[in-house]
Amino acid sequence: MQKISRESLVEKAIAMLQAHEVSAVLGWKKGEFDYDITPALFTDAEDLQKNFVWNDFCGANFSKYLVEKTRNIEGKILTFLKPCDTYSFNQLLTEHRFDREKVYAIGIPCEGMVDIKKIKDACGEGIASIACEEDVLKVTTLYEDAPIAIETETVLAERCLACKSKKHVAYDELLGETGEVLESNRFDEVERLEAMTADERFAFWQNELSRCIRCNACRDVCPACTCEKCVFDNPNSGVENKAAANSFEEKLFHIIRAFHVAGRCTDCGECSRVCPQQIPLHLLNRKFIHDIDRFYGDYQAGAEVGSRAPLVDYTLDDLEASEIFEGRDN
C-alpha cells in the first residue's frame, strides 16, 4: 500500500487546476482492468475526482510523456513523480527534450509497485477486480467465490525489489517524504549471467530474444527513446526493420537499442514491465550500466541535470577494449 493517499494527490491537483497554476494534470487512470493502470491527462476537477488512480499498480513513468505534452498544451502541466521517475525527468532535461518551465513536478514517495504477472501466477487467470489494501491485495477472480488475499510484499515487481533509490532528484514540491539512494543488488542477475560460459549465455539470450515479437512496447515506453525518428523506422539508416525475420534481426534491434540508450538509461525498468513476452530487457541496459560503473567509475544517469554521459566523455587512461575481459576466463 502506498503511504501517500490518493485523496491528497487529487486534492493538490484540483487546487492547482482551480488556481490556474497548471492547465493540465498528468496522472494515472484505470484501464480495462483494475491492474492495467494507464497514464492520462486530466483537465477538470470532476474527471480527477472520478478517475484519478493512485495505488500499487501505478508503475508508469511519466517523464517521457512530458516531451510531447509540453509541446501540445498551453500552460503548465502538473505531474507526479516517483523517485525513479525523477531520474528520467532529469535525464530528459539534460538532453533538452522538454521545457522545464512548462512543468510543475510534485515528488511523491513510492513503496514499490506490484507485478501483475506475479499475481496471476499466484491466483491464476480470470481476475475480475483487485482492491489494494494495507499490505494486502484482495483479488476477486471469476472462478473463486471469495476474494483471494495476497500479501503485497510477495508480489512486488523485480525492479522494485532491487530499487536503487528512494530519493527524489528533481521536483518543485514534495508531497510526503523523500528517501535515500539505496544499496541495491540490481546487478546480481547481470553477474550471474557473466559467470556463465559463453555457450550458456548465448543459449540464454537466444531463448529470451527469440520470443520478441517486435511490438516496440519497450521502445515506446522507454524515456531514453524519444527520438524524433527511430533508426529502425528510417529507411535511410540501413537498419530499418519493422519485424525481425530471424535471430540476427532480433539481436540487432536489442543490441542497438541498448547501445543507443547506454549511459543515458536511468534503469527505470519500464522496458521489462511492458514487455508482453516477459523478456528481461532491463538486463541489457543494466549490463551497460554495470560496465560503465566498473570501467569508468560510478555514474547514475539523471542524478543531476547537465552531467556528461559516459559515452560522450573520456579520460586519457581509459581501459582498452582488449583489457575488459582481463581476469575472466569464461
Next chain:
Amino acid sequence: MQRIGVFVCWCGSNIAGTVDVQAVSDALKNEPGVVFSTNYQYMCSQAGQDLIVDAVREHNLTGLVICSCSPRMHEATFRKTAQKAGLNPYMVEIANIREQCSWVHKEMEIGTEKAIILGKAAIAKVHLNAPLTPGESPVTKRALVIGGGIAGIQTALDIADAGFKVDIVEKLPTIGGKMAQLDKTFPTLDCAACILTPKMVDVAQNENVRIFSYSEVTEVKGFVGNFDVTIKKNARYVKEDICTGCGACVDKCPMKKNPNEFNLGMDNRPAIYIPFAQAVPKVATIDPNACNMLKNGKCGLCARVCTAGAIDYTQKDEYIEEKYGAIVVATGYNPISMDKFDEFAYNQSKDVITSLEFERLTNAAGPTAGKLLRPSDGKHPEKIVFVQCVGSRCDACAEKGKEYCSKICCMYTAKHAMLTRDKYPDTEVYVFYIDVRTPGKNFDEFYRRAVEEYGVHYIKGMVGKVTPEGDKLIVQASDLLADKQLKIDADLVVLAAAIEPDKSARPLATMLTASMDTNDFFTEAHPKLRPVESPTAGVFLSGCCQGPKDIPETVSQASAAAAKVIGLLVKDKLTGNPCIASSNELMCNGCSSCERVCPYGAITYVDKEFRMPDRTTRMRRVAQVNPAVCQGCGACTVACPSGAMDLRGFSSSQIMAEVDAICK
C-alpha cells in the same frame, strides 16, 4: 542511376605483377551501373589522365572508380582529373589495389580476387556519392592577441609588420609581462628592460596595434576567420587618452601602504599607481580596493593635482565587441604558490624568497634599488642557498608540485648565482641541484662559467629542511656525491619555484573550445609538426601558455604563431573540407550528444519552427554544423542516437554499402 567508369591501373608491374588487371576490369564491367571499364599501364600519367577525361566525355560518366595505388597517394590527382573532365571532384573513389593488395599478396589468383572485391566496394560507394562543394567563409583581417607579455608583444609586432590590424588584450595595467620584472637575461646577461622596453614602445606606436590594457576577454563566439569577441575594459578611473603619465597623482596619494604587485609585495605603492617607469600605456590606475575616494567618497586629492583632468571616479567597466579572423593565446605563466612547501620555511621567514622575488631584489628599479639586501633586516647576505626544482618534477600523485620540468630554473639560477658572485665576491653561493639541464645555445657554457669562473658551489643533492634560527636560516641538505648531510647557516634562501600556466587560461580555453592538458597548458595541434596551432582552427599559441619556455624560445614561437596568423589573414576566403558532418533537422532531437563529442565546437543549436503533418507548426531545438569549423572526424555521427547526423563523403549508407560489397 550513376554511369560509372572503372579504370584499373597496372602501375607498371607493381600491380600487374600480382593482379590480373584485365580480369579485374572485365569482372567490374558487369557490376550494376558500370558502363565503361578499362585498364592502363599508368593511370596517373598524363596519357592515363587523358584516357579518363576522354572516357568521361564519350560515355557520359557520372562517377569514377580508379583501382590503383593508395588514395593517400593519388586521390587528389584523380579528383583534379575528374574536374578537368567536367565532373565534381568528389565523384571519384579509389580502390587501393597496390599497397593493400598487390604488394601484400604473392599469388596472382588471390590478388586478383581481392582486387575485384575492393573494386566492387568502391563501385558500391560511388553509387551513393553526391557532388560536394567546399564551403567558403570570409576572413576578418584583424587578429587578437590575448596577453601582453613578450610572447604577445612579439606576435603582435610581427602581424602588424605584415600590414594587419592587431589588438592586444592585457589584464594588468601595463603590457610587458614577466619579462618586465626580470633583471638580466641568460645566457648573454643583457638587461631585460633594455631589450624589452623598446619593443613595448614599438607596439604602442605601431599604427596597426591597439592595446587594451587592464582588460580581459569575456566572450568568444564564431569560428576561424570570423570570431566575435567581447572585451571587458575594467574601469581604471583614469581617462587613458588624457592622462600624461606625469605621476603627480602618484606622489600626492595619501593611501601609500598597499602591497606593490610589480615588486611581488616586497614594497608598497599608493592607491593610484603606475606599475613601473616604462609602463605601456603610461597611464595611472586607481586600485578601487585601496582608494578612499572610491570606497567612501572622502579624498579626491588626485583629481585636484591632475592638471590634465584625467581622473574620473565615475568611470564604469566598458564592454567592447570586435570581430577577429584569428586569435593568439599568450597568457603566460606564474610561479606556483609556496604555501604547501612548509619544509622551506617560505611562510615563516622573509629571507626565504622565490627566484622571481630575487629578480626584483637585484633589479635597479626594484624595492632595494638593485642592492642585494635581506628582506627581513636590510643587511647584506653573506651566504646564499639556491634550491632548484622546488615543486617541479614531482610525482603525478603528489599533493603538491607539478610533474613536469619547469625548464627555465637551471639557467636563471646559474644567472643569479653568477651575478651575485660578480657583484659581491665575498658572498658564498650554494646551489642544490638534482640535475643541471642546459640544452640551449651557449647554455652549458654559461653554467660552467658560474662554476669555474665565479666559484659557485654546485652541490648534487636536495635541501630537506630550512629552519630559521636567530637571524640565520639553517639549511639542512644532502650532498650525495660526498655522502654527507650538510647544515649551512645561510642568510638568504632562494627557491626556484615551478611555473604553471596563468589561472586565466582555463576559462579562456573553454571560451575558445581549445583543448588543454591536465596541467592546464594549451594542447598544440600536433606536438612536432604543428606546435603553434591549437587543434581549434583559427586559435594559435604563443609562449608559456603551451608549455614552459625561456625567452629565446618564447620569441621564436611568438614569431612562428604570427607567421601562421599572417598566412590565415592574407586569405580573402577560407575554403573548407567538404567532407563534413551535417544534421538532418527533421530527425534531430536537439539532445546535445553530438555537441559534447565535437572537438572543435562546430555544433550549435537553434530553435527552429517545423511544420507538422497536421499543419500546425512546432518549435524544436536542432543541431547545426558550422562548415567552416567542422573537420569531418565523424565522432558526432555515432554519438547521435537518431542517426540525424551524417558525414558527407563517408556517409553511413556509403560505408554500409562498402561493407555489403566486401561481404557479398
Next chain:
Amino acid sequence: MQVKEYKPLIVAFCCNWCSYAGADLAGNNRLNYPADVKIIRVPCSCRVNPMFILRAFQRGADGVILCGCHPGDCHYTSGNYFTRRRMALLFSMLDFLGIERERTRVEWVSAAEGAKFAATMNDFVATVTALGENKRLEDLRCKK
C-alpha cells in the same frame, strides 16, 4: 572426401591518418598478410558506428577489427578516446550475449607501424580461423 580449406572474411576499419597509412606502409615494405582482410577507409576510428560492425557480421564477416591512431595521437585530438569507450562497451555486450569475444578487436596502429599492421592482421586472421565460421551473429539469408 576433400574438405575445402576454411577462409575467414575479415573487415578492417582503418582511420585515414594513422592506420590506413600504416596499412599502406605494410604494403610499401611488402609485408604479407592474408587477403582475407579487406580494409574500409574511414576518416577516424570514431566514425565507426556499432551498426557497421553488426552489419558486417550479418553479411557474412567472421571477424571485424577496428584500427585507429594511438590514444593521444588522434588527428582530431579526441576521436579515438570515444572509440575506445564505445568499443569496450559494445564488445562487452556482445560477449554478454554469448558471441565469441575474439571476433572483434580494436588495435592502435600508427602510420609508422607497417610491421605492426601486418602482424596484427596475421594474428587476427589466425585467431578467427581457429574460431571457425561466425554462427552466432549470422543472417542465413545473406549466406552464399
Next chain:
Amino acid sequence: MNNSFLQEELIRESGVNPRKCMRCGKCSGTCPAYEEMEYHPHQFVYMVETGDIEPLLNSESLYRCLSCFACVERCPRGVEPAKLVEAVRLAAVRKQGNNSLKADDIPSLSDEETPQQLLVSAFRKYSK
C-alpha cells in the same frame, strides 16, 4: 650480491616502487638521524633497487631510523623511503626470529617526558 627474491619481497611488502626515485636526495637532506646512520634513506632506496640488500640487513642503520616519516612526507616523487627501511627492518627481525622489544619492556622505558609517538614508533621498529 644480488638478492632478487628478497628484493621482490621488500618491494611487495612496503608497497614502494624504488624506480620512481629520481635521486634528488631530499630524503637524506631531511633525515634527522642522518649522522647516526651508516646507510642513508636514499641509499636504502638505491640499494634495494639494485638488489644490494645484504649490507642493509646487517647494518645498525635499520635501528637508527626514527620512523619519523619526514622522508615520506617530503619526497617529491612519492617514493616513501621510510616504508622501505621498515620493510628491510622487518626482514632482519624475521630472520632473527624474535622481537627486540616486548610490551613488558615498555613501562621501564616510559616516563612523563616520553612522547606517545616515540613509543609507537619504537614498537613499530623493534617488534614483528
